[in-house]
Amino acid sequence: MASLIEKIRKDQIVNTAISAIAANGYVNTPLSEIARRAGISKGVISYYFGSKDDLVRNVIDRILQDEKAYLSEKIARGENPKEKLLVYIRSSFSYMETNRQNFEAIVDLWGSITTHEKKLDFNKRSYDPCRNILGKIIREGIEKGEFADRDVRLTASIIQAMIDGMMIQWIFDASAIDLEKASLAVEESVRCYLFKKS
Amino acid sequence: MASLIEKIRKDQIVNTAISAIAANGYVNTPLSEIARRAGISKGVISYYFGSKDDLVRNVIDRILQDEKAYLSEKIARGENPKEKLLVYIRSSFSYMETNRQNFEAIVDLWGSITTHEKKLDFNKRSYDPCRNILGKIIREGIEKGEFADRDVRLTASIIQAMIDGMMIQWIFDASAIDLEKASLAVEESVRCYLFKKS
Amino acid sequence: MASLIEKIRKDQIVNTAISAIAANGYVNTPLSEIARRAGISKGVISYYFGSKDDLVRNVIDRILQDEKAYLSEKIARGENPKEKLLVYIRSSFSYMETNRQNFEAIVDLWGSITTHEKKLDFNKRSYDPCRNILGKIIREGIEKGEFADRDVRLTASIIQAMIDGMMIQWIFDASAIDLEKASLAVEESVRCYLFKKS
Amino acid sequence: MASLIEKIRKDQIVNTAISAIAANGYVNTPLSEIARRAGISKGVISYYFGSKDDLVRNVIDRILQDEKAYLSEKIARGENPKEKLLVYIRSSFSYMETNRQNFEAIVDLWGSITTHEKKLDFNKRSYDPCRNILGKIIREGIEKGEFADRDVRLTASIIQAMIDGMMIQWIFDASAIDLEKASLAVEESVRCYLFKKS
DNA sequence: AATGAATGAGCTTTCATTCAT
DNA sequence: AATGAATGAAAGCTCATTCAT
Numbered sequence: 001m002a003s004l005i006e007k008i009r010k011d012q013i014v015n016t017a018i019s020a021i022a023a024n025g026y027v028n029t030p031l032s033e034i035a036r037r038a039g040i041s042k043g044v045i046s047y048y049f050g051s052k053d054d055l056v057r058n059v060i061d062r063i064l065q066d067e068k069a070y071l072s073e074k075i076a077r078g079e080n081p082k083e084k085l086l087v088y089i090r091s092s093f094s095y096m097e098t099n100r101q102n103f104e105a106i107v108d109l110w111g112s113i114t115t116h117e118k119k120l121d122f123n124k125r126s127y128d129p130c131r132n133i134l135g136k137i138i139r140e141g142i143e144k145g146e147f148a149d150r151d152v153r154l155t156a157s158i159i160q161a162m163i164d165g166m167m168i169q170w171i172f173d174a175s176a177i178d179l180e181k182a183s184l185a186v187e188e189s190v191r192c193y194l195f196k197k198s
Numbered sequence: 199m200a201s202l203i204e205k206i207r208k209d210q211i212v213n214t215a216i217s218a219i220a221a222n223g224y225v226n227t228p229l230s231e232i233a234r235r236a237g238i239s240k241g242v243i244s245y246y247f248g249s250k251d252d253l254v255r256n257v258i259d260r261i262l263q264d265e266k267a268y269l270s271e272k273i274a275r276g277e278n279p280k281e282k283l284l285v286y287i288r289s290s291f292s293y294m295e296t297n298r299q300n301f302e303a304i305v306d307l308w309g310s311i312t313t314h315e316k317k318l319d320f321n322k323r324s325y326d327p328c329r330n331i332l333g334k335i336i337r338e339g340i341e342k343g344e345f346a347d348r349d350v351r352l353t354a355s356i357i358q359a360m361i362d363g364m365m366i367q368w369i370f371d372a373s374a375i376d377l378e379k380a381s382l383a384v385e386e387s388v389r390c391y392l393f394k395k396s
Numbered sequence: 397m398a399s400l401i402e403k404i405r406k407d408q409i410v411n412t413a414i415s416a417i418a419a420n421g422y423v424n425t426p427l428s429e430i431a432r433r434a435g436i437s438k439g440v441i442s443y444y445f446g447s448k449d450d451l452v453r454n455v456i457d458r459i460l461q462d463e464k465a466y467l468s469e470k471i472a473r474g475e476n477p478k479e480k481l482l483v484y485i486r487s488s489f490s491y492m493e494t495n496r497q498n499f500e501a502i503v504d505l506w507g508s509i510t511t512h513e514k515k516l517d518f519n520k521r522s523y524d525p526c527r528n529i530l531g532k533i534i535r536e537g538i539e540k541g542e543f544a545d546r547d548v549r550l551t552a553s554i555i556q557a558m559i560d561g562m563m564i565q566w567i568f569d570a571s572a573i574d575l576e577k578a579s580l581a582v583e584e585s586v587r588c589y590l591f592k593k594s
Numbered sequence: 595m596a597s598l599i600e601k602i603r604k605d606q607i608v609n610t611a612i613s614a615i616a617a618n619g620y621v622n623t624p625l626s627e628i629a630r631r632a633g634i635s636k637g638v639i640s641y642y643f644g645s646k647d648d649l650v651r652n653v654i655d656r657i658l659q660d661e662k663a664y665l666s667e668k669i670a671r672g673e674n675p676k677e678k679l680l681v682y683i684r685s686s687f688s689y690m691e692t693n694r695q696n697f698e699a700i701v702d703l704w705g706s707i708t709t710h711e712k713k714l715d716f717n718k719r720s721y722d723p724c725r726n727i728l729g730k731i732i733r734e735g736i737e738k739g740e741f742a743d744r745d746v747r748l749t750a751s752i753i754q755a756m757i758d759g760m761m762i763q764w765i766f767d768a769s770a771i772d773l774e775k776a777s778l779a780v781e782e783s784v785r786c787y788l789f790k791k792s
Numbered sequence: 793a794a795t796g797a798a799t800g801a802g803c804t805t806t807c808a809t810t811c812a813t
Numbered sequence: 814a815a816t817g818a819a820t821g822a823a824a825g826c827t828c829a830t831t832c833a834t
Contacts, residue, residue: 006797181349558759
């Protein structure tokens with residue numbers, strides 16, 4: 001990412017791509033549509049991204065990094081594992097609420113990850129970081145005696161699963177899921193599954 | 199569904215489509231590839247399904263109905279809400295194990311559900327039936343005093359979320375998730391979240 | 397080449413491609429132009445040839461095979477090496493006269509043979525067969541004592557070089573070369589270089 | 595050609611273009627590639643040459659003029675028509691040997707000469723000068739009684755044809771032609787075709 | 793004199809769909 | 814009931830050319 005203008009253009013294109021994909025789906029979003037929405041010519045996209053695949057990779061990375069940054073910043077304020085874990089859950093849901101587009105896009109883009117190799121790569125960029133954050137909190141909680149002694153990775157997986165699973169239901173029908181209540185339910189579930197009675 | 203031969207052909211095409219989509223992704227699966235794999239001509243697919251969209255709808259329905267039938271049959275054997283719920287969870291995971299292809303296809307096909315309208319339709323065909331099954335079990339459990347008095351729909355959502363969330367992680371990296379352990383963890387989580395201490 | 401219709405279509409497309417390339421050059425002949433001239437849709441070309449490269453390969457092969465067939469048929473009538481060799485030369489020039497398009501196309505297509513590998517392949521399909529025909533005649537002539545004892549391959553190369561070299565000058569300016577005189581001159585040159593005085 | 599810097603820049607670009615075209619072919623050599631190889635920006639090429647066509651014209655001229663200068667300088671040393679002619683042949687082959695790139699480029703660029711008009715222009719810049727040089731030598735030889743009394747233009751054409759024809763075979767497969775032997779064979783052929791027995 | 797971001801026309805290629813057989 | 818040749822719209826991508834800096 002050499003020049004400033006390059007960074008700005010790439011950002012602009014990635015953001016426009018997210019909106020377009022969220023609105024119409026990856027399959028129905030040709031580069032020309034992204035260009036049209038961004039008010040630029042088709043060529044610019046190829047100029048900066050080389051291929052549609054590369055653009056999509058950038059879109060996915062952007063979405064995931066943004067969320068990770070948001071969550072990291074939030075949990076950093078938590079004073080102990082219990083609080084951090086609850087903050088992670090709450091923040092995940094509040095981030096959804098204000099960034100629906102991103103999740104519409106990402107669920108859609110799962111369909112663009114076609115090969116086994118790409119899936120593993122996506123996994124490494126997507127789930128592993130989340131599970132690692134959760135894993136660290138859980139491990140710390142267990143060590144400090146705040147949490148029950150459970151399998152760290154598995155517990156991270158299941159907590160993430162609850163969040164993602166709710167997200168998906170919400171994506172397919174926003175009216176079916178009240179994110180606030182969902183957050184509370186997940187918190188409660190985690191509390192009784194993981195927290196030691198104090 | 200007029201004749202027998204029609205039913206057989208449609209079944210054959212739908213099954214082949216599932217394999218092809220699971221293997222290469224919806225985006226990379228032209229009708230010609232499905233025809234090739236099925237050993238028939240392209241024309242037949244259009245003849246029976248009218249459009250690729252229609253075929254995809256049939257594929258999705260088939261996958262969801264198969265799973266629903268499997269789960270319904272299993273939970274029917276459960277003698278009480280607790281058992282039924284545990285059976286639902288276990289069966290969901292065991293069904294995953296033996297039908298990976300179906301889940302690879304369905305996650306991929308999410309990307310082909312592009313409009314708001316289609317999403318709602320998919321939701322109605324996919325999540326509502328599952329949540330209804332779960333809802334019934336939960337309601338019964340609460341009424342019989344086996345379960346804590348929780349919001350039925352929300353609880354159904356969260357249980358389904360755990361299952362779906364684990365499924366997704368497993369789809370993107372099978373080696374990251376041990377389905378058997380995952381099933382046990384979900385069961386345990388549900389036990390402590392919903393079951394009354396006996 | 398399965399069906400009859402396939403053969404006809406491929407022939408039609410290849411022939412049209414030769415005309416188009418001869419007229420406008422490979423660089424300025426998009427598939428759409430070939431389709432337009434043939435009165436078919438662009439898709440058909442891809443349908444039968446897969447790629448433009450494949451079409452070009454077929455064009456080259458067609459041109460070379462046609463010429464080789466023509467020459468082979470002609471020299472078969474020659475009764476002895478001397479006569480065969482003179483027939484080869486005369487026929488090469490008379491074939492040029494009536495098939496200018498083919499030579500315009502082939503000279504143009506040299507520019508589409510870009511890699512070292514493709515060049516060697518072209519060489520094998522183009523020059524080797526000609527040099528082999530000539531080589532056989534020359535070898536026979538030497539053995540029978542009609543020809544001077546010269547290096548067979550080199551002599552074949554030099555005779556082919558005269559023919560090709562004249563062809564190129566003729567392609568770039570038809571009015572600069574009188575093919576009939578050119579043929580006689582090449583014959584005369586070969587006579588004094590190779591034939592034993594009788 | 596106004597300033598010195600302009601001349602240097604144009605030379606640099608033309609030389610780089612020759613290398614690039616020889617390596618990858620005209621079709622696969624965008625201006626950006628030439629710019630990259632020359633370590634300059636794309637804009638400069640347009641700045642100095644106006645269009646790609648113009649650059650190509652310059653490339654062709656450069657190649658032909660270089661060769662012509664080389665040959666002219668060599669034959670100037672010849673003391674009589676016979677010697678001059680042999681020097682022309684030998685020098686043509688030795689020039690090939692040390693400038694393969696140029697010939698790879700020129701054969702490739704034939705495909706970029708698409709219109710009848712361009713072909714005539716190329717002819718005038720390429721073959722006519724060579725045939726003129728040869729023609730002058732031959733005419734002088736005939737007048738001085740060293741050569742047989744043959745058609746001057748035709749004889750020039752045939753000698754040039756031998757050289758060019760060998761060159762082409764050598765371009766498509768360097769291992770098929772030994773330039774030194776080729777040169778000797780052409781000399782020998784010319785000797786018996788044109789030289790009077792002394 | 794030089795850059796390189798931006799353009800957009802034009803290319804090859806893919807593929808759902810149609811339809812004569 | 815089935816075929817597969819044919820269509821043509823639409824896609825991704827390339828690249829000569831322009832132009833503000």
